[in-house]
Amino acid sequence: MHPIVLKIGPFTIYSYGMMVAMAFLIGIYVASLEAVRKGVKKDFVYDLAFYLIIGSLIGARVYYIVFFNPDAFADPLSIFKVWQGGLAIQGGIFGGIITGLLYSRFRGISFWKMADLVAPSIILGQAIGRIGCFLNGCCFGEPTKAFFGVMFPKGSLADIAYPGMAVHPAQLYELIFDLMGFLLLWALRKRVRVEGGLFLLYLMLYASVRFFVSQFRGDNVYILNTNLKLADVTSAAILIIAMALFLSREKCAKK
Numbered sequence: 001m002h003p004i005v006l007k008i009g010p011f012t013i014y015s016y017g018m019m020v021a022m023a024f025l026i027g028i029y030v031a032s033l034e035a036v037r038k039g040v041k042k043d044f045v046y047d048l049a050f051y052l053i054i055g056s057l058i059g060a061r062v063y064y065i066v067f068f069n070p071d072a073f074a075d076p077l078s079i080f081k082v083w084q085g086g087l088a089i090q091g092g093i094f095g096g097i098i099t100g101l102l103y104s105r106f107r108g109i110s111f112w113k114m115a116d117l118v119a120p121s122i123i124l125g126q127a128i129g130r131i132g133c134f135l136n137g138c139c140f141g142e143p144t145k146a147f148f149g150v151m152f153p154k155g156s157l158a159d160i161a162y163p164g165m166a167v168h169p170a171q172l173y174e175l176i177f178d179l180m181g182f183l184l185l186w187a188l189r190k191r192v193r194v195e196g197g198l199f200l201l202y203l204m205l206y207a208s209v210r211f212f213v214s215q216f217r218g219d220n221v222y223i224l225n226t227n228l229k230l231a232d233v234t235s236a237a238i239l240i241i242a243m244a245l246f247l248s249r250e251k252c253a254k255k
Contacts, residue, residue, distance in 0.1 A: 002135050019132025020087070024053055026128060027121035034117055034189065048114065051103050052096050059095015060087035067221050067230055086138075089126055090210070090234050093203075096122070112196030112249075119202040120185040126206070127178035134171040141168025142218040161218055168216040177209040194250050203242035211235040 006013040028049045035045045064086045065072045072086075104111035133139040140158035143149075149166030152158035158167050185202055192198045214220060214231040221230040 015135035016132040023125035023128035027125035031121040055099025056092040056096040060092035063091020064088040115199035119199040124182040130171045130175040141170035141216045181205040200242045200246040207235040207239035
């Protein structure tokens with residue numbers, strides 16, 4: 001665990017913030033490659049990326065604070081310290097979708113075409129972001145006696161939750177599956193003919209991965225006083241809605 005990459009006086013580079021920045025930059029580069037193939041100007045990708053970054057960060061931060069750390073409202077300034085950790089990917093997805101819908105409406109372009117363009121970049125960016133989670137020590141798993149269990153240092157979030165215990169490297173689980181998802185979407189990007197199909201496939205892939213990984217997470221949030229995990233419920237909802245939209249759009253395309 002290396003939450004801080006470099007510190008010189010008051011100047012600090014956090015590993016989490018650095019990996020999030022890298023995720024956006026690499027994602028933009030991959031989207032620009034796809035834009036060239038589709039005959040879309042790179043300037044459009046850069047303009048779109050600017051708004052998606054803002055929208056997804058706001059969504060990810062709001063989701064995290066509301067469901068994972070409501071005490072942050074007591075210190076309003078801490079809400080803006082995203083470079084130290086505290087972003088929820090599911091919130092980022094919701095924020096990004098809302099931003100994309102508003103942007104496409106403002107520019108008078110197809111939301112689905114735009115979403116297909118960035119779909120592979122999104123899941124690749126999520127994979128890179130999980131490296132930041134691992135270095136930061138957040139999004140940790142439940143205790144395990146497996147040989148690949150990770151013992152996070154004292155004072156870390158994992159150690160506070162499970163003192164002196166090795167936990168599942170849930171961050172790395174999702175990293176692996178997200179990379180596999182990226183490779184699949186990249187391979188299918190020329191084959192999926194349904195407009196919006198690639199993006200909906202991304203949503204189905206991510207929802208499935210998140211549901212699976214949450215079974216090993218040690219920081220799950222439960223709904224009220226039930227055994228229902230928030231991540232499971234939202235993942236199931238995303239999967240069902242994305243699958244229904246995919247089948248609906250596929251049916252319409254055949255008419």
